[in-house]
Amino acid sequence: MYLVVIGLNHKTAPVAVRESLAVSDEDLPKALESLRACPSIAECCILSTCNRTEVYAVTNQRDDEETILDFMGSCNGNPRVGIEQHIYRHRGHKAVEHLFSVASGIDSMMVGENQIIGQVKNAFCAACDCDSTKTVLNTLFQQALSVGKRARTETDISKGAFSVGYAAVELARLVFGELSGRTVLIIGAGKMGELTAKHMQAAGATSVIVANRTLSKAEKLAAALNGRAVPFESLPDAMTQTNIVISSTGATEPVVSREEMAKIMRGRRERPIFMIDIAVPRDIEPSVSELDNVYLYDMDDLQSIVQESVDERQKETEKVKEIVAEETRKFSAWMKTLEAVPLIKSLREKLDELKETEWQRSSAKLSHLSDKDKETVRMMMQSLVNKITHNPLVKIKEYSSCADSCEKLDIARELFGIEPDEMEDDK
């Protein structure tokens, strides 16, 4: 029984190769079916995202990995030679460690991102649906999901801003606290403005106002965001009413000057206003940020927050690695006990058989005994068997987690006269 992962990710393969090997959600059942059809593969699961394609498998022989490689090559009609240089293979505890790292987000392109945990879950569910996982992969993937959760709760690996839109929300929260009940004004009907506004809405902002030189475009965007459109001329009015302004027009001249803004602030009775200028060239005169109670940020500011969060998360990876190492040790220890399970089972069966034969042989001579006495004799036999086997069974379990488990288990097998092929069925 060998656990292996074979695959490639954003670190080892360019996007063209990753694309060609990606398995779509629709193709996944078919791919799992064809892998499962290989006699040497006992269990398998395919994790395919835009940044990685990995096959997790439990094989009967070590050489069976080649089957998986052939499968990956054939998958999309790709010649195997082309992909081999991008492929990594991890066996045994390395494979466990790899999946745990993936699930906890430290192997992702954007360290600490949360999407991967859902993707691991989906891959596992798809494999379960195809009945291609058994004891080992079931336990491995469930454990991976819990490692992913643990990493995210016990460390700050998934804290901070992942995108510019997220950074804008984070800054707005530092000014306003909760964003629920706040109004967002979008100047310009650009894609970036829309995206940032959506982030604000997701964070709780309730109403949206769109102002654009072409009113029809404003109306279209307003409809998409469940807001209302206003003509460009009433921009100062709109700015008096809102808490958050997102500006992303294509204008070459500033849309909001410092004088205008000062006037607007008086109209607002100096209530704080949070402004994001994601246009290039900028829409809002930079000197506006010198005004009291105006919090103005441009694209560079937001980028620097994202970068800072990335640095912070990078620092957290060490802590996550410790968690991964700890969980890998636990899982590897569990896997080793699996090797002892067939032996223990065969031993029990063998002794039960012996007991039964002995009883059959002697029961004729014991016919003078009452039923009650017969029962006592049988119980005595059972108890004797239990007592004799107790210590060996405990030791076999212990041996299974030793470094030289194979040799020790072989000795145990020899001592009790159990042939290896007797156990084959249990595998």
Add this chain to the structure above:
Amino acid sequence: MISTLLAASLAAYIIASILYLANLHIKRKYFAAYGTAAAAIGFALQSIRLVTQAIGGVPPFANAPEAMFFLSWTIAAIYLLTFIRFRIPALGALAMPLSLIALALVYRSPASNGQPFAGDVWLRAHIIAIIASFALFAQAFCCAVFYLVQNKLLKSKKFKGMFRRLPPLETIDALGFHLVAIAFPILTLGIAAGIAGVKFAGIRAAYNAETKLMAAGITWLVYAIYLIAHGSASWRGKRANSILIIGAVLIALTTALHSFM
């Protein structure tokens, strides 16, 4: 036992202050939680001492050290109450040291020899009201400091350090305003009781009452200006919160005046 309780609460507040300050600078989840635990323990010890003293016939208004002790207790009480309501551990980094300073002054107050205040009813009301309002103003001062720091950090656009651990501007601004709005009437009553004490009980000579009342009057005026400014246009935010800092300085002066004259 009374002095042991005092020393123990002092120790608890020192620990709470250190933990809260560490929480602002070092990213560890449990600093704030342990800080709050230490503050709560210190407060419990102080409360036991306060009750024991009062039963033994030494009420908070008995003498200068007791008044200081009461001020420290009230600051801690108001901090813990705002913590329960708003969960802003950052405030503890300033509120707990303030409470600690007041507590340390119990040892340093010149009336440590136990010289009692006059037992006049006006004076008792005056002391209790003034101390309660000062503790509320102290908490508002903490809010103002963090408002100004956070405002500076957000304006400077340097996204490093403690800015993520400080409370949001609007929250802290509103909290400061509400604290002053509660404290102001209490201060007014306290000053009125002081004037009444001077008028009816004639304690002027013993306590330099005129100077003290003048200091209290100026403090009152500053907070009145703050309340008006916060409500009106163009004086929100930075300027209004700066007034709170001035008010706090005046309070410190008034307290010093009362303790050492």
